[in-house]
Amino acid sequence: MLPAGLSFDQAPPIAVPFRFFLTAPLFLLAAAILLVAYGPEMLLSRHMPATLAATHLLTLGFTSMVMCGAMMQMLPVVAGAPVPAPRLVAWTVHLSLATGAAGVAASFLWGRPVLMHLGGGLAALGFGVFLAAAAWSLAHVRSRSPSVPAMGFSIASLAVTAALGLTLGIARQGGLDIPYVQFSLLHPMWGLYGWTALLVMGVAYQVVPMFQLTPNYPKAITTWLAGGLFLLLILRSAAEFTLLPPAVPGVALAAGAGVFAIATLRLQGRRKRKISDATLLFWRVGMGLLLAACLLWLAAALLPAEAAERARLLLGIAALPGFILAVINGMLYKIVPFLAWFHLQSRYVGKTAIPNMKQLQPDRPARGQMALYLAALALLAGAVFWPPLARLSGLLWLASALWLERNLLRALILYRRTVALATAKKSD
Amino acid sequence: MSTISEFLTGEHHHCDDLFAAAEDDAAQKNWGKADDDFRRFRHSTETHFEVEENILFPAFENATGMTMGPTQVMRMEHGQMRDVFAQMADAIAKQDADEYLGLSETLLMLMQQHNLKEEQILYRMADQVLGNASDALIGDMKAMAEGA
Structure with missing residues (x-):
């Protein structure tokens, strides 16, 4: 046993x-x-x-x-x-x-x-x-962690995404005869929704209650949502090749993501921990963008052709540089300093002063980078309507990426410095 | 009668409440209240550690024969958290809010991933292997927690 x-x-x-x-x-x-x-x-x-x-x-x-x-x-x-x-x-x-x-x-x-x-x-x-x-x-x-099933569906979706991508890559060079249009629609859906959003859900079930001391997600959500959405992804894929109307699983997928976003925002609103930080703000922004993506998904299905194309472009922006980047960027600001601290503490405690998480990753530059990220994202969305904004948005993305790297490197540099101090003292 | 999981998970939640109160006090630089709330948090958490180390872990080790396994890692992490408690007490004595909040952020991560491993793995295993002995053990743990 x-x-x-x-x-x-x-x-x-x-x-x-x-x-x-x-x-x-x-x-x-x-x-x-x-x-x-x-x-x-x-x-x-x-x-x-x-x-x-x-x-x-x-x-x-x-x-x-x-x-x-x-x-x-x-x-x-x-x-x-x-x-x-x-x-x-x-x-x-x-x-x-x-x-x-x-x-x-x-x-x-x-x-x-x-x-x-x-x-x-x-x-x-x-x-x-x-x-x-x-x-x-x-x-x-x-473990019976609520995260485990969602993580399983996520990596299964990664396998589908990678297989579709590989096939598309070969077909693009003329080496394979496949239903290219359908595959090129399904590949991003499995990648962004299956692999990425389902993993965000699995991680959220665990870390949203952990980081901010919120109640747990409702059992109905942690038990059924990820598996249900995985099934809907299969149905939506099948609709490309059968008489099944794509709108039915499509609308259900948008609604499912919306349920997750609203549940997360509500839990965060009921958090016991009062203070806020860059990670929390990034997650709240990310959930707002996920809701926007759900609405744009519906709009793309309902609007006439030309407007629908614009809605699809905005949907892509809300989903990838929006929701997904925001959530991951926010997570990096927790994971990196915690790992640095954990390794320092496990090995060098008592040998030198161990910097705490906020010293490894101060909140102010993280919030600054978030403001830049938001400006870059807003300009990118604006560029869908007024294209000359695109290059300016690119410059802000560039600055935001550099600032993110700088912030993460700060933690690494302080980690290295602490290790050097601890080992120097040991050899005295 | 409740299970070991339910009883000890309840203690975790109680400690979380006290943690959040002390952190909020420190953020507001309300040092008198921060001192009180932090003491209550530290007392409850250390009592919880002692209950585990003196009652649950030995019973688990006896029943499974695993003395160098999960309980050993849990003891080590209790030690890490006790170190952070001491630093947090210093930060309150110095009325240094930045220091306290940096430490409380660190402690929260450490404490939550520790609780996760206990709640989702160790306590469940304890419920399984200790079976009939559970009720008596919970009684002992309650008595020790109340006596502290």
Whole structure:
């Protein structure tokens, strides 16, 4: 009955998660540079080469990068199941995602098939290794955490997303005959809604009550929502190839995301912990943007063709640079200082003064970066209506990405300095 | 009779309430009240640790034969939290709000991930392996908590 050797030793070496978190903002920076360079044409359609390149820099290089790193950190704590061979898995996943993101983006930009094959292959390798490790971990779960089912549906969606993406990449170079239009609609849906939003839900079930001392999410939500939405994603996909009307699962998917956003905002409103911080604000903004995305999803389904295209573009902005980036950016400001503190405390307590979390990650620069992020996002949405705003928005994204990296590096530098002090004292 | 999970999870929530009150006092620089609320929080939490370390963990170790497993990690994390309590008490004595809030942020993360592991894994395992002995154990834990 009892698993042998159960251990709560949940801290893989700090280099494992940190490489993910510190590389990710560089891809945000690269996407911003594209927006500055290509400007208004990127907002003509989501299929513009530079738009596809920027989108994949964000999804492969920023969001998936952070999510994979964070999952490897969270699975041991939340599920009681460590990821096997953490160093090797981290090294492979990190390198493959970073080079894969760069390759895929470069291929969209310059139309070189070889780059797509190389980049797609590398990204597939990274996700493959991550999926195997995460699935192994989830198969050994010893916890009844409400997060676990949602995490399972999320990584299953990642497998679908990666398979669709890989197929699209090959077909784009003329190597495969597939229903391209349908696949190119389903690939972002599984990536943004399945892999990303379902993981945000799973993580939220655990961290929203933890960080702000709110009540738990209602049992009905944690038990049914993620699985129900996963089923709806399957139905919505099937609707592309059958007589099933796509609007039915489509509306239900928008409503499901709306339920999650409203539940989260209400819980945060009932928090016991009164003080606020950048992470809380980022999450509240993110939930507001998720609600906006739900409404835009409905609008895109109801509006006449030309207005619908604009609604789809705004939906993409509200979902990816909006909801998803806000939530992940906010999480980074909690995870990075906590990990730095935890490693320092475990190893060097008593040898030197250990800086606390707010010293590792002060709130003021984090809030400053958030203000810049919001301005960049607002200008990007504005550029849908008045394209000349695009380049200015790109400049603000660039500054926001640099500031984020600077803030995260501050924690790393203080970590290193503390380690140096502690080890210098030891050798005295 | 309630389960070990229910009883000890209830204690966690009680400690959370006291934590939030003390943090709010410190943020408002209401130092007299912060001192009182922090003392209550620290007392309740340390009592909870002692109840676990002296009653639950030994019973769990006896029943499972695992002395170097999860209970060992839990004891180590109790030690980490006790260190932070001492620093928080200093911050209140110095009336240093920034210091206190940085420490309380740190403690909250440490405490919540610790509680998570206890509530979702250790307590459930304890309920399983201790079975019939649970009622008597809960009685002992209550008596110790009330006597503290």
